[in-house]
Amino acid sequence: DSGVTQTPKHLITATGQRVTLRCSPRSGDLSVYWYQQSLDQGLQFLIQYYNGEERAKGNILERFSAQQFPDLHSELNLSSLELGDSALYFCASSVYSSGEFTDTQYFGPGTRLTVL
Amino acid sequence: TQLLEQSPQFLSIQEGENLTVYCNSSSVFSSLQWYRQEPGEGPVLLVTVVTGGEVKKLKRLTFQFGDARKDSSLHITAAQPGDTGLYLCAGGGSQGNLIFGKGTKLSVKP
Numbered sequence: 223d224s225g226v227t228q229t230p231k232h233l234i235t236a237t238g239q240r241v242t243l244r245c246s247p248r249s250g251d252l253s254v255y256w257y258q259q260s261l262d263q264g265l266q267f268l269i270q271y272y273n274g275e276e277r278a279k280g281n282i283l284e285r286f287s288a289q290q291f292p293d294l295h296s297e298l299n300l301s302s303l304e305l306g307d308s309a310l311y312f313c314a315s316s317v318y319s320s321g322e323f324t325d326t327q328y329f330g331p332g333t334r335l336t337v338l
Numbered sequence: 339t340q341l342l343e344q345s346p347q348f349l350s351i352q353e354g355e356n357l358t359v360y361c362n363s364s365s366v367f368s369s370l371q372w373y374r375q376e377p378g379e380g381p382v383l384l385v386t387v388v389t390g391g392e393v394k395k396l397k398r399l400t401f402q403f404g405d406a407r408k409d410s411s412l413h414i415t416a417a418q419p420g421d422t423g424l425y426l427c428a429g430g431g432s433q434g435n436l437i438f439g440k441g442t443k444l445s446v447k448p
Binding site: 224226253255257263264265266267270277278279280312314325326327328329330332333 | 378379380382386391426431433434435436437439440441444
């Protein structure tokens, strides 16, 4: 158990819909990262928040957005869903935001999104 | 763009065999990490290598970082069914995120 929790575990929805994925970081961690894992692309970085502020953006679509709340939990919002958005979405947390090797990222169990 | 290429993509071996997984890049990384991911779970960090030429051992797993810090390898001795999983290498991106290879799916048959 990494200490990072994600809900829901599974989500099935239809094209055009909007969903929200939730992540609670490990106690004491200020940074939250969101990753998408698909069969063809592997694990891709989406976005990072540090202590409530957006810190870095990766390959995140404009239809997707995220935020980190004062209690440090984070939500990833996916809208106008397409079939290709079906994937595993992981949240990871770390203490800092330096990207240094000492700043280990701990991953949650993921949310499996299926868009029908 | 920093990319990490892993090979082989799939590996199916018998219990007791040895294997090596490779992670290569044209870019220099300050550090590389190896993760193991099991179905339905998130990646779990196995090791971080930092210094060029560094070798780290974790029981039957040996990790090596290339001298030029562009490549790494994972060697498993006497593989066991419990070693089955997806092995991912990852390097630090310019934005503090992790850049992952696509992984090597290992299956060890008893």
